[in-house]
Amino acid sequence: MDLLIHNVTIFTNDEQNQVLGGQAVAVEGPAIRAVGPHPQLRDRYSQFEEIDGEGRLLLPGLINTHMHFYGTYARGLALPRQPKDFGEILAWLWWTLDRALDLDGVYYSALLPAILAVKHGVTAVIDHHASPNAVEGSLDKIEEALTQVGMRGLLCYEVSDRDGKVVRDAGLEENARYIRKCREARNRDPNYLFDGMMGLHASFTLDDDTLAQAAEIAGELERGHHIHVLEGTLDEQETRRKYGVGVAQRLYERGIFGPKSIAAHGIYLDQQGMDQVADSGAMVAHNPQSNMNNAVGRADVFALLQRGITVGIGTDGMTPDIKVDVRSGYLMHKHDLGDPNAGWMAFQNMLLKNNPTIYRQLTGQKVGRIESGYLADIILVDYAPPTPLNGETFWGHFLYGIADAPVDTTIINGKIVMRNKKVLGIDEAAIAHASQTVAAETWTRFHELS
Numbered sequence: 001m002d003l004l005i006h007n008v009t010i011f012t013n014d015e016q017n018q019v020l021g022g023q024a025v026a027v028e029g030p031a032i033r034a035v036g037p038h039p040q041l042r043d044r045y046s047q048f049e050e051i052d053g054e055g056r057l058l059l060p061g062l063i064n065t066h067m068h069f070y071g072t073y074a075r076g077l078a079l080p081r082q083p084k085d086f087g088e089i090l091a092w093l094w095w096t097l098d099r100a101l102d103l104d105g106v107y108y109s110a111l112l113p114a115i116l117a118v119k120h121g122v123t124a125v126i127d128h129h130a131s132p133n134a135v136e137g138s139l140d141k142i143e144e145a146l147t148q149v150g151m152r153g154l155l156c157y158e159v160s161d162r163d164g165k166v167v168r169d170a171g172l173e174e175n176a177r178y179i180r181k182c183r184e185a186r187n188r189d190p191n192y193l194f195d196g197m198m199g200l201h202a203s204f205t206l207d208d209d210t211l212a213q214a215a216e217i218a219g220e221l222e223r224g225h226h227i228h229v230l231e232g233t234l235d236e237q238e239t240r241r242k243y244g245v246g247v248a249q250r251l252y253e254r255g256i257f258g259p260k261s262i263a264a265h266g267i268y269l270d271q272q273g274m275d276q277v278a279d280s281g282a283m284v285a286h287n288p289q290s291n292m293n294n295a296v297g298r299a300d301v302f303a304l305l306q307r308g309i310t311v312g313i314g315t316d317g318m319t320p321d322i323k324v325d326v327r328s329g330y331l332m333h334k335h336d337l338g339d340p341n342a343g344w345m346a347f348q349n350m351l352l353k354n355n356p357t358i359y360r361q362l363t364g365q366k367v368g369r370i371e372s373g374y375l376a377d378i379i380l381v382d383y384a385p386p387t388p389l390n391g392e393t394f395w396g397h398f399l400y401g402i403a404d405a406p407v408d409t410t411i412i413n414g415k416i417v418m419r420n421k422k423v424l425g426i427d428e429a430a431i432a433h434a435s436q437t438v439a440a441e442t443w444t445r446f447h448e449l450s
């Protein structure tokens with residue numbers, strides 16, 4: 001059904017950051033057809049279904065550029081031992097939890113956070129998945145969960161040598177298979193919601209032959225890599241010990257960095273490493289809440305941005321709501337630097353400009369603006385501005401008001417997925433019930449593996 005959304009204040013997120021009153025948005029199929037005065041559009045698109053925004057704020061759906069849906073099943077999970085550093089957090093929590101997952105666990109651990117994402121206005125996600133005992137078909141399971149909600153996704157399997165070469169091969173094949181599947185699906189239907197890329201864990205768990213194979217497959221399929229880079233000091237120490245070279249140098253030389261690649265974190269990139277990321281055209285996903293949670297440090301996003309690197313922002317599994325990471329990240333930098341002026345423009349650019357740029361660059365899907373020709377990923381927020389709202393004041397409103405305001409309506413690919421704060425076709429209580437059963441089984445396996 002084509003839509004004509006009116007009685008809204010529109011934040012376009014175009015170059016001028018326009019805030020428009022008295023205008024409507026016409027949505028035809030998956031895309032925005034026109035933005036203009038309501039009476040004019042009503043005449044032109046008289047057959048479109050009218051959606052009365054009741055004075056709400058309309059803006060492009062938000063994007064999360066680094067997520068791990070499976071991390072949901074860590075919630076409330078008691079560890080048998082208390083980790084004292086990042087290496088132990090990885091080994092005792094994440095690399096044991098991912099081994100405990102089966103395909104049901106993959107599906108349910110994605111479904112509830114996907115629902116929560118659209119409830120918070122997140123319409124597209126770049127996920128990084130691991131389930132070494134259930135590799136084949138795992139990306140289809142995440143796709144199935146996102147499809148049930150109606151959410152857009154760019155998925156990959158986290159290839160690693162940490163579970164041996166058989167699981168490594170399965171991971172490489174899962175990425176290749178999924179990328180091909182999405183390519184074929186998009187040949188049939190250009191509006192297909194999903195795409196894939198080559199997921200890699202981190203340099204220190206990836207042998208040279210694995211990097212070579214990943215780069216070869218990604219190159220053949222014209223995709224980039226999504227890899228954790230220097231999230232902790234462990235990555236550099238272990239990479240040097242095992243492979244005799246630093247992380248950035250290694251990934252740069254081996255073609256893992258590139259214009260279609262995402263380097264997540266980048267906390268311990270030195271000047272040369274930053275130059276190598278910049279030179280390769282790779283993009284960076286900053287995940288401040290996760291970095292604080294693991295106590296691994298603060299990425300110098302300002303130095304990265306200064307080099308012209310497209311730095312976006314993700315949640316790394318901490319929350320499906322990117323707004324929470326944006327505000328806490330913004331505060332983290334100010335607090336850490338003792339500088340109340342730090343990060344204002346940087347965070348605006350990371351969320352509103354760079355996240356859509358990353359998504360567009362990796363998938364070719366035109367998301368992130370309220371403008372004719374862009375995909376209709378649109379949210380309506382219950383936000384009555386207490387002070388003047390315009391292009392210059394928008395970011396202040398976002399950080400201190402819109403971030404807390406309830407999202408009423410979420411539209412993805414021109415389809416209404418949430419209306420009146422209800423995700424359509426979803427029985428959340430029943431899903432939570434089923435998820436808890438699967439999670440309990442996963443936790444039993446987790447404790448057996450611990």
Ligand SMILES: [Zn+2]
Pocket residue numbers: 066067068128228264316
């Ligand atoms: Zn991550």
